[in-house]
Amino acid sequence: MAISIFIVDDHYMVIEGIRSLFQHEKNVVWLGHATNAASCLAFLKQQLPDIILLDINLPDKSGIDLCKEIKTLYPTVCVIGLSTFNQQSFIEKMMANGASGYVLKNATQKELMDSFETVMKGRAYLSHEVAQMLRSNEAADDAPVLTRREKEVLELIAEGLTNNEMAEKLFVSASTIDTHRKNLLMKLNAKNTAELVKLALIKKLISFS
Amino acid sequence: MAISIFIVDDHYMVIEGIRSLFQHEKNVVWLGHATNAASCLAFLKQQLPDIILLDINLPDKSGIDLCKEIKTLYPTVCVIGLSTFNQQSFIEKMMANGASGYVLKNATQKELMDSFETVMKGRAYLSHEVAQMLRSNEAADDAPVLTRREKEVLELIAEGLTNNEMAEKLFVSASTIDTHRKNLLMKLNAKNTAELVKLALIKKLISFS
DNA sequence: AATCATATCCCCGAAAAACATGAATTTCAT
DNA sequence: ATGAAATTCATGTTTTTCGGGGATATGATT
Numbered sequence: 120m121a122i123s124i125f126i127v128d129d130h131y132m133v134i135e136g137i138r139s140l141f142q143h144e145k146n147v148v149w150l151g152h153a154t155n156a157a158s159c160l161a162f163l164k165q166q167l168p169d170i171i172l173l174d175i176n177l178p179d180k181s182g183i184d185l186c187k188e189i190k191t192l193y194p195t196v197c198v199i200g201l202s203t204f205n206q207q208s209f210i211e212k213m214m215a216n217g218a219s220g221y222v223l224k225n226a227t228q229k230e231l232m233d234s235f236e237t238v239m240k241g242r243a244y245l246s247h248e249v250a251q252m253l254r255s256n257e258a259a260d261d262a263p264v265l266t267r268r269e270k271e272v273l274e275l276i277a278e279g280l281t282n283n284e285m286a287e288k289l290f291v292s293a294s295t296i297d298t299h300r301k302n303l304l305m306k307l308n309a310k311n312t313a314e315l316v317k318l319a320l321i322k323k324l325i326s327f328s
Numbered sequence: 329m330a331i332s333i334f335i336v337d338d339h340y341m342v343i344e345g346i347r348s349l350f351q352h353e354k355n356v357v358w359l360g361h362a363t364n365a366a367s368c369l370a371f372l373k374q375q376l377p378d379i380i381l382l383d384i385n386l387p388d389k390s391g392i393d394l395c396k397e398i399k400t401l402y403p404t405v406c407v408i409g410l411s412t413f414n415q416q417s418f419i420e421k422m423m424a425n426g427a428s429g430y431v432l433k434n435a436t437q438k439e440l441m442d443s444f445e446t447v448m449k450g451r452a453y454l455s456h457e458v459a460q461m462l463r464s465n466e467a468a469d470d471a472p473v474l475t476r477r478e479k480e481v482l483e484l485i486a487e488g489l490t491n492n493e494m495a496e497k498l499f500v501s502a503s504t505i506d507t508h509r510k511n512l513l514m515k516l517n518a519k520n521t522a523e524l525v526k527l528a529l530i531k532k533l534i535s536f537s
Numbered sequence: 538a539a540t541c542a543t544a545t546c547c548c549c550g551a552a553a554a555a556c557a558t559g560a561a562t563t564t565c566a567t
Numbered sequence: 568a569t570g571a572a573a574t575t576c577a578t579g580t581t582t583t584t585c586g587g588g589g590a591t592a593t594g595a596t597t
Contacts, residue, residue, distance in 0.1 A: 130412070130433045135348040136341030203339070203385075203412040224339050224412075266573060279523030281553060294576050301555075311583085312554070314488030316525040321536050475543060490583065503546050510585075520553080521584075 122235050123148040127159045127182070128174035128201060133224060137172065140228045147235065156180035156188075163193060170197045170235055173218070175209050183212045190217030197238040210249060220244035262322040263306040270324070272299040277316050277325050331444050332357040336368045336391070337383035337410060342433060346381065349437045356444065365389035365397075372402060379406045379444055382427070384418050392421045399426030406447040419454075429453035471531040472515040479533070481508040486525050486534050 124147060128134055134152045141147040150168045153159035156179050159171075171189065175182035186198050200213040200221040210221050219238035222231060223246045230246065237244040265273065268289075275285045282300065286293040307322075309315035319325045333356060337343055343361045350356040359377045362368035365388050368380075380398065384391035395407050409422040409430040419430050428447035431440060432455045439455065446453040474482065477498075484494045491509065495502040516531075518524035528534045 130345075131349065131436055132342050132345030132433050134345065136339070136343065136345030139344040139348045140340065224341050227340055268574065276522045277526045279519035279526075281520070283553085291574085292576055294578090295574070297554080298575075301557095304555080310488035311490070311521075313485045313521045313525050316522050317486045317488075317529065320526065320529050477544065492583090500544085501546060503548090504544075506584080507545080513585080 121146050121148045122170060122239060123150050123168040124170045124172060124235070125150045125159075125162065125168035126152045126172040126201075127154075127156070127177065127185070128152070128172070129154045129176065129178050130174070133174070133201070137231070140231065144228075144232070147232075154178070156182075156185045159185065160188070160192075163189065163196075167193055167196060169239060170199060172199050172201050174201045175213065176202075183209065183216055186213055186218050187216040199234055199238060199244070210245075214243070221249055222246045223249065262324055265303070265306065265324060269299050269303055269306070272296060273303055273315075273319055274325055276300070276303075276312060277319065330355050330357045331379060331448060332359050332377040333379045333381060333444070334359045334368075334371065334377035335361045335381040335410075336363075336365070336386065336394070337361070337381070338363045338385065338387050339383070342383070342410070346440070349440065353437075353441070356441075363387070365391075365394045368394065369397070369401075372398065372405075376402055376405060378448060379408060381408050381410050383410045384422065385411075392418065392425055395422055395427050396425040408443055408447060408453070423452070431455045471533060474512070474515065474533060478508050478512055478515070481505060482512055482524075482528055483534055485509070485512075485521060486528065 124141070126134055126137055131154075134154075138149055138152075141149060150166060151162060153162055154177075156177050173182045173186055173189075177185065182200065186200070189196060189198055194217075197219040198217065200210065200218045201224060202209060202221070203224045213221055220234050220243055222234050222244070226234070226246060234244040234246075271289065272285060275288065280288065282293045282296040285296045289296070303309075304311070304315055307315055307318045307324075309318055316325075333350070335343055335346055340363075343363075347358055347361075350358060359375060360371060362371055363386075365386050382391045382395055382398075386394065391409065395409070398405060398407055403426075406428040407426065409419065409427045410433060411418060411430070412433045422430055429443050429452055431443050431453070435443075435455060443453040443455075480498065481494060484497065489497065491502045491505045494505045498505070512518075513520070513524055516524055516527045516533075518527055525534075529536070
């Protein structure tokens with residue numbers, strides 16, 4: 120039995136690329152494509168494919184959110200995430216939102232066929248590269264929970280403010296800042312400010328710039 | 329007169345996508361494709377296209393380096409950079425290495441045709457989105473040059489070592505470390521250690537973990 | 538021969554951070 | 568309303584960093 124697929128991606132080249140990969144494949148039926156979330160949802164009201172290939176980058180909405188909506192509205196549809204790079208956080212969110220698989224855009228026809236067959240059997244599929252990356256990266260999602268104030272102080276520390284400067288800025292005494300600082304060192308298990316800032320950036324507790 | 333093109337990209341979908349976009353275009357002749365730098369260079373020994381569409385992500389070599397090599401060996405060939413995202417640093421490096429243009433992979437057939445014609449006339453072509461982004465982003469790639477020793481010390485600072493600990497580890501006196509430290513603060517224009525570590529991570533002078 | 542970058546070392550004093558200990562107050566969810 | 572968590576503040580001591588200096592040695596460059 121043929122597998123029907125629908126693709127959502129704002130890259131014409133990707134759409135054409137996949138269409139071309141499967142145009143002579145009898146087991147795969149190309150139902151169409153959408154270049155944004157809105158027209159994807161509109162299409163699904165008319166017709167349900169077996170599999171949706173869903174890019175994580177769309178102009179009007181993230182593919183991650185769209186995935187969730189699709190799975191809520193049409194739980195039987197299999198969604199396969201599509202992305203150029205294997206960014207762990209995206210993959211995790213995509214799978215958490217009900218995706219059945221995740222393949223990179225450098226996938227071969229065979230790999231894609233594989234992914235279709237696997238998810239149609241109800242199992243999850245991850246590109247070889249993706250699976251490998253995820254394994255090698257059990258790195259910390261062990262970010263401690265910081266309070267509102269601690270986050271503020273952490274940001275200011277990374278900007279190079281001293282306790283006195285922060286105290287002035289936040290209208291509290293320097294002792295208070297000192298306490299927050301000590302708690303931050305404890306929570307992040309850092310030996311000193313230098314390590315604190317590094318860990319904070321790694322764990323994405325503060326953002327760049 | 330028809331324009332001959334050759335594409336280098338490790339994404340099958342992109343190759344197929346572009347091929348399909350131009351398969352009925354009489355003014356464009358598809359000479360072939362390569363999925364890595366080595367086979368690209370091998371092809372060019374046999375035949376020279378007018379335009380090479382060059383992905384910035386290749387398995388064996390960065391497209392940026394490959395671009396430089398190509399322009400050194402065959403200065404008459406026009407290289408157009410290809411990328412999914414518009415990352416300013418890549419674009420700048422690509423153009424600095426002699427590329428004639430830069431287009432995003434979500435380009436339409438028309439946009440690509442446009443880029444071909446523009447670069448064939450000897451002018452540079454940037455995707456609309458890319459040009460816009462570059463304008464809005466004159467942010468700094470002003471990473472200072474650090475000496476071998478300074479990099480070592482910087483790494484250790486970020487790991488949370490004190491001057492004494494570093495001195496022991498590097499078999500020098502604490503005074504030496506102190507000097508390096510001061511020089512680092514100067515070079516990165518940081519107010520203190522906290523800002524130093526943050527800037528070092530932003531400017532990729534030290535890597536995560 | 539003179540210059541430059543790098544790396545090494547030293548001293549001083551002021552400023553800042555780290556560590557310890559204790560405690561009052563507000564906020565908020567159960 | 569009660570208890571836990573968060574925020575606030577203080578007082579001290581010790582360690583580390585920061586900002587001025589200045590000095591020597593080496594090797595590459597000109």
